[in-house]
Amino acid sequence: MMAVLSNVADVHGSTIAPQITVEDIRVGLSPEKTRLVFDLSGPIDYRLSMMQNPTRVLVELAHSESRFDPATVHLSGTPIQSIYTQDEAPDALRFVIEVEPGTDAHAFTLKPFADRADRLVLDLYSANAIPAQMKQTDSHQTATLAEAGKAAKRNPPPPVTSSGVAAPREYNGEWSGYLSFDSRLFFESPKYPDQKDQDFSVAFKPEYYVDWSDGEQQFGFSPFFRYDTADDQRTHADVRELYWQMEHDRLITKLGVDVVFWGVAESQHLVDIINQTDLVENIDGEEKLGQPMINLDYLSDWGSVQFYVLPYFRERTFPGKHGRLRTEPAVDTRNPQYESGSKEKHVDFALRWSHNVGDWDLGLAHFTGTTREPYLQPDVSDGRLKLYPFYFQIDQTSVDAQATKGAWLWKLEAIYNENNLQDYYAYVGGFEHTNFGVADSPVDLGVLLEYHYDERGDEATNGLQSDLYLGLRVTGNDLASSMALVGFIYDTDTHSVFGNIEASRRLNENWTLGLELRFTSNTSEEENLYYIESDDYLGFELRRYF
């Protein structure tokens, strides 16, 4: 009957909700609790709160009316002193239940079952009746007061003011992270003076995370440290995360430092722009520096909208003169050049919309501010060649899309970048196709193909002006989570090849081993790859997680 009514209301676009009646209140007593069952004529939105002096439990029911006098409820032998109703709003009903001080209340709803209609169950625990841990072992799990409050907030009943809501606070702080022992062995002698044949380094990344207010507020902290024996520029520290975040209904607010990833492609992260690349960590550009931000994230029915205010700019890290995988001369990071007079204090903004519709995952974004990818500006004013990073102002609009069609993932990222030097567009697109369980084994085999284009041609800062990427991904699906990715980037203009093999597996519960083999072939003088033509290497990464 209710269903028919509500359907009619929906059809006519009316917002009139069905009126629910409270048919009866039944009282049950057990050694551990007093249970009140409200028999209802239909499903209900409710809010549970508590008030002190005297101690009262308030149960607010939306769109409800009472069919009977609560004074008739038999209360002798219970810790309840009285039950009465208050008409707070024209459409809402408030039950006030006077109880002993220290009483805790839990509530949940039950849907119709067998001959029972909708019910609201309220359990009252006396302060001295039962130890707290016994409640948790109660097989009839109940929503805690805070959870009930959260549920009520998400389906808010008519506003009823109350004070002294007793929300239990729970802190779940936890440390985790890793310690990593890394080494890179270079096959050839250094191309430039001062460079070393190998390096050994140690990295440490602890993470602390805590949430409270029933998980609605979060705090995260994750510093990063690396000590490198060869390159003093690679010895560095950073704050990857240091933020406070609050989830309120569909709005998430974040203040502080964090890392944000955008995009779908595998061989280049073209649209990913919030964070600066920590280039000394890895030339693949996947390691990022923490970015200070104010971030608002709103989840609507038509997608997620993210707004970022980025008040402080992070400079890219570059290897020092003793490091491999660098330009000649090494980039002079002590003298960064900026287009904007506010330099690193320029405030950047970004807006992104993302949504998934069926097989499609879509993202549309705009960024206005300081480029993350600098031009390297030569300077010979004092007789010696120097390279300064030049950070100019950009307006970048981007789109990213993935269509997931069975075992085929079709991917596209594209940007249009407006600036005072040279406007340009660039894109990367392709597919990943996976054969699951090759030859009746648990192993998955994926083939990746991506094409890169950059309108700047030779001037493209990442050298991916017309390049083809071919990759092969092997996933073991074994206990050790073994995986390997073999990839080649072929430059269709210069015919140079950059090869990259990554493999990893878990050694035991706490240790993992990663391998990285990188090499160049057929490089020509006019491309950036030429700088690192002698820097083919095999990297080891032994990590202890805690």
Added chain:
Amino acid sequence: MTYRSTTNAAHDAWTFILRPLLFAILSSTLLHSTFTSADASAERGLAIATEADKRDSGFGDTRVDLTMLIATSNDQQISRDMRQMNLEVEDDGDKSIMVFDRPRDLKGTAILTFTHRAGSDEQWLYLPALKRVKRISSEDKSGPFMGSEFAFEDLSSQEVEKYTYTYLRDETIDGEPCFVVERVPTDKYSGYSRQVTWVDQKEYRLQRVDYYDRKNTLLKTMTAADYQIFLDRYWRPGELVMVNHQTGKSTTLRFRNYQFQTGLQDSDFTPNAISRIR
């Protein structure tokens, strides 16, 4: 909020009382017609699956902690700790999130799944090291989950529409009278040709499943134990044991701290939301 409509009730009456009755009459009068009795077995198998599904409907959302104990060949046990959140979706498959806690190198890794009654499921993976949410193919049904004896499809939401059914017989296992129902996956990417299920007649709980591989050889047996009732209505197992008959290996999945109706909602089950779970 959802309501049961009168038309549904009429439909239920047809499905659970009138139709089986009609088929019972038909099959007894046409006892020699194997064609009709096959139909009746299919009807009865579907009715049992539908009843089991109906009895579990209305749970809203759940949270549960899982420990997976994987017995390796050298008599060692490796454990994996996870948390799962489920959201009941009206008129479609459920949404679920699996978050890994241990081993530590996977900590924070999360998988979001939208199960669909018709068509392929949707799946996203969150990789905490890159802070990246990645849409992944949901065709990987038969692959082992974390190197265990459980396949992805064994752990996904068991929607009625994902199989066709045949009632086989009644049989008592561990003192529990059961319906034995065979089910054949409708998904062509399933790793199984068929599954034989034991559902107890009293509460319609899945007690045992025999899995047959694509060559129709018995591959695995899963048994459920330590069922507990929640909210006076919803039964959940405390333990699932999967034994692989072809390799002799086994995996035990233990469930702790079931919580029902915790206030989870649609907005907690989005690709963006899994990047915030810790």
